[in-house]
Amino acid sequence: MAHRVGMEVSLAVSEAVQMARAEAIAAYPITPQTHIVEHLSSVVANGELEAEFVNVESEHSAISTCIGMSATGARTYTATSSQGLALMNEILFIASALRLPIVMTVANRALSGPLSIWNDHGDIMAARDIGWIQIFVENGQEAFDHSVMAFKIAENHEVLLPTIINLDGFILSHVVEAMEFPDQELVDKFLPPYHPRYCLDPAKPVTMGAFAMPEVYTEVKMAHQTALTNSYEHILKVWKEWGDLTGRHYQPVEKYKTEGAKTLLLTMGCLSEVAEVAVDEMREAGMDVGLLRLRMWRPFPFADLRNAVAGAKLLIVCDRALSLGGAAPPVLAEVRSALYAMRGRPQTASFVIGLGGRDVAPDAFKAIVAQAQEEAQQKPTQEYHIFGVRG
Amino acid sequence: MIEIRFHGRGGQGAVTSVELLALAAINEGKFAQGFPSFGPERRGAPVLAFCRVDDRHIRLRCKISKPDVVVVLDPSLIRIQNPPADLKEGGIIVLNTPKTPAEVRREYGFKHTLALVDANKVAREVLGVPIVNTTMMGALIRATGVVKLESVEPPLKERFGPLAVKNFNALKAAFEQTVIEERRS
Numbered sequence: 001m002a003h004r005v006g007m008e009v010s011l012a013v014s015e016a017v018q019m020a021r022a023e024a025i026a027a028y029p030i031t032p033q034t035h036i037v038e039h040l041s042s043v044v045a046n047g048e049l050e051a052e053f054v055n056v057e058s059e060h061s062a063i064s065t066c067i068g069m070s071a072t073g074a075r076t077y078t079a080t081s082s083q084g085l086a087l088m089n090e091i092l093f094i095a096s097a098l099r100l101p102i103v104m105t106v107a108n109r110a111l112s113g114p115l116s117i118w119n120d121h122g123d124i125m126a127a128r129d130i131g132w133i134q135i136f137v138e139n140g141q142e143a144f145d146h147s148v149m150a151f152k153i154a155e156n157h158e159v160l161l162p163t164i165i166n167l168d169g170f171i172l173s174h175v176v177e178a179m180e181f182p183d184q185e186l187v188d189k190f191l192p193p194y195h196p197r198y199c200l201d202p203a204k205p206v207t208m209g210a211f212a213m214p215e216v217y218t219e220v221k222m223a224h225q226t227a228l229t230n231s232y233e234h235i236l237k238v239w240k241e242w243g244d245l246t247g248r249h250y251q252p253v254e255k256y257k258t259e260g261a262k263t264l265l266l267t268m269g270c271l272s273e274v275a276e277v278a279v280d281e282m283r284e285a286g287m288d289v290g291l292l293r294l295r296m297w298r299p300f301p302f303a304d305l306r307n308a309v310a311g312a313k314l315l316i317v318c319d320r321a322l323s324l325g326g327a328a329p330p331v332l333a334e335v336r337s338a339l340y341a342m343r344g345r346p347q348t349a350s351f352v353i354g355l356g357g358r359d360v361a362p363d364a365f366k367a368i369v370a371q372a373q374e375e376a377q378q379k380p381t382q383e384y385h386i387f388g389v390r391g
Numbered sequence: 392m393i394e395i396r397f398h399g400r401g402g403q404g405a406v407t408s409v410e411l412l413a414l415a416a417i418n419e420g421k422f423a424q425g426f427p428s429f430g431p432e433r434r435g436a437p438v439l440a441f442c443r444v445d446d447r448h449i450r451l452r453c454k455i456s457k458p459d460v461v462v463v464l465d466p467s468l469i470r471i472q473n474p475p476a477d478l479k480e481g482g483i484i485v486l487n488t489p490k491t492p493a494e495v496r497r498e499y500g501f502k503h504t505l506a507l508v509d510a511n512k513v514a515r516e517v518l519g520v521p522i523v524n525t526t527m528m529g530a531l532i533r534a535t536g537v538v539k540l541e542s543v544e545p546p547l548k549e550r551f552g553p554l555a556v557k558n559f560n561a562l563k564a565a566f567e568q569t570v571i572e573e574r575r576s
Contacts (some may be wrong), residue, residue: 006417006546008410032429118429139448170429171452176410177424178417178448273450350560361453 002182002246008141010035010173012181012272013105016147017077018049019187022103023194024074026054030084031117032169037079049093052237059084063091063102070100071208073199075151078102081169082109082123085258095162096131097224098208101154101194102162104132108269110356118171118357121203121269121320124297125330126138131165131224133231134298136268140179143167145248148187152238155194161230166297168270172355195205224382232299252301253308254293257283261290261371263314264346268294271318271353271360278365280315289369294331302338309339315346316372318365319384320354329384348378350384358388392445393537394455398474399464401433402499404524405440407550408462412528414546415538416444424449437468444537460485462531464510464523475503481574487511487523492572506534508569517561525558529565540566 007015013036017025025044027037033052044053056062059080068075080088085106095102106124110116123133133153137143146165154163167173198206198365212220236252243249258264267275272293282289282339292308292315294301309315319329327333332350339345349372354360368387375381396501397411399405406427412522413425416572428439441455461474462485468474476485484503490497495505508530510523525547532540543562546557 004417004420006414006423017545117431140449168452174429175424175426175452176413178422270452274452277450359453361456362451 002180002186003101004178004180006142006178007166008174008176009143010037010107010185011039012140012179013143013147013167014043015181015271016144017103018043019181019184020075020148020151020191021188021193022049022051022075022077022151024052024054024066024069024076025078026056026062027078027080028056028059028062028084030059030081032109032119032173033079033081033084033105035173036105036107040077054136056238058250059087060091063088063095066102067091067095067098067100070095070102071098071200071384073194073196073201075103075155075194076102079107081107081116082111085123085127086111087388089130091134092127092130094209097220099160099227100162100225101151101160102210103147103154104152104162104164106164106166106170107173108166116356117169119171119320120353120355120357121330122322124164124166125321125323128298128330131161131228133159133161133228133235134166136166136295137172138270138272138293139172140175140177141248142250143172144179144181145242145246145250148191149238149242151194152191153231153235156162156234156238157197159227159234159300160197161227161231166269171331172270180246182246190242197320200386220255229300232296232301235296250295252294253304254295255308256291256293258290258292258308261288263287263289263316264292264309264312264314265289265365265369266294266315266317266331266335268297269320271320274362275318275362275365278362278369281362282369283287283365287369300334300338305335305338306342310344310347312346314349314372314376315339316349316351318368319350319352322352322355322386327383332384349375351387352384353387353388364388392443392449393460393535394458395442395444395460395462395531395535395537396455396458396474397442397462397464398468398472399438399440399524401436401438401465404522405438405464407495408528409440409442409525410524411543411546411550412442412531412538413444414549418545419538419542421446422448428454437472437521444468454497458482460531460535462527463487464527469499475501478503483534485534487527492570496575502575504534504574505570505572506530508565510565513564513568515560517564518557526561526565529562530569531561533566533569536572
């Protein structure tokens with residue numbers, strides 16, 4: 001029987017990794033991710049999780065060690081944030097190119113500078129093109145569920161891609177809240193032991209991490225791209241299986257009160273539930289406003305997005321990161337590309353919100369909708385707004 | 392939904408209080424959040440901690456800016472932070488003070504309902520140290536009934552182990568000794 005628990009979300013992620021029976025962990029502590037690996041190191045030290053926990057001197061070494069451990073066929077996990085993710089950067093591309101199903105939690109935090117330990121999505125957006133599957137969660141329950149599901153997705157022999165679960169630093173990672181944990185038997189049945197397709201084995205030598213001549217590099221990248229695009233259907237299968245077992249179903253683009261909505265907000269991560277509260281209030285006031293919650297970031301769910309916006313006149317994309325000097329903040333850029341060839345596509349408006357830990361309450365979304373609706377009648381004067389910025 | 396904001400100083404245990412409260416509420420089958428004002432820990436600096444309790448899943452991921460209740464662990468913070476400045480109409484101020492309601496109203500001009508307890512004295516007597524976070528939870532529970540007294544015991548045991556008994560006794564003593572005076576119109 002599933003049981004209800006109250007727990008800090010970071011610790012719930014650790015519990016999920018423990019229930020998933022991770023066999024190899026290498027990590028370096030960085031705020032706000034630290035509690036996750038701190039807890040894992042203690043359960044490994046206490047003998048509650050039979051795994052190798054490798055203490056390393058940097059995130060660069062953490063992900064490098066994970067690559068080595070995953071290559072031997074071990075179920076491998078790590079977690080990081082912000083500067084840690086940035087320090088991993090060159091190795092992140094190698095992990096995915098080697099098709100190693102490492103699972104990583106990113107407790108999203110702003111990048112320096114100025115130094116900020118608080119939440120935004122700048123860290124993961126700077127690692128957007130690393131070739132990993134990337135999922136966003138909104139609350140503790142989702143953080144738990146997706147931490148378990150990520151292993152099953154990543155390790156599928158048709159997928160074999162490392163997977164990141166993004167959870168907002170502090171505003172999610174450090175909150176004590178209620179969640180439901182499944183029994184270990186359910187997780188074991190759902191997630192059998194990892195059987196690698198290829199692994200480092202002296203009895204059966206293979207080469208991993210070879211260099212590629214110009215004759216094959218393009219083909220290898222094409223294969224990677226195809227694998228990431230095709231992972232979509234396997235992700236959905238895993239989510240459905242989990243949904244059937246637990247009653248908690250997930251979709252690449254989730255709709256909230258979108259029936260008849262002429263104006264749609266689009267959010268990711270913790271912004272989504274806050275925006276739901278605002279949508280409830282706007283609906284009560286008679287406004288035809290709905291919400292799209294973008295859960296799957298890589299592979300990008302183009303068709304789902306186009307279906308979800310059909311009928312809307314105005315789509316307001318809320319980014320929690322900037323693309324300095326670029327055409328648009330990261331989510332908007334993706335969304336506009338997805339909609340470009342669509343007939344009858346909605347007009348888009350763009351707001352960057354909640355950078356570096358700036359608090360976002362439901363009223364912010366009401367103000368954003370009011371401003372976007374007013375400006376939709378006028379000729380656009382700027383590509384995007386930074387909501388609430390002074391000066 | 393009830394929204395409670397703790398005002399304390401780094402090291403006084405405000406964060407522990409909101410976490411224990413949230414766990415107690417969750418044990419009762421309710422939904423709750425307990426979280427700190429995020430940032431680096433600084434002993435002695437004014438800090439906030441937040442607790443929401445509701446009968447359904449809580450979707451807010453922001454600070455509490457219009458609390459139903461403020462709990463002030465350290466009365467020296469009143470002049471610095473003015474904790475009840477954004478308290479809801481009909482809200483409650485739970486204050487650690489040896490003073491009477493009349494004295495507190497005269498000194499600070501508070502109009503809201505007051506729940507007062509000399510938590511420093513209770514904590515010194517029962518715990519042997521003037522750490523008032525668990526003690527002040529007794530005053531909060533007396534003033535609001537946000538959770539049952541006994542619901543706090545399991546999370547206290549989990550958090551404090553052998554020290555849980557003393558903390559629970561301090562909490563109960565504060566519950567008994569809290570003086571409540573309704574708001575002045």
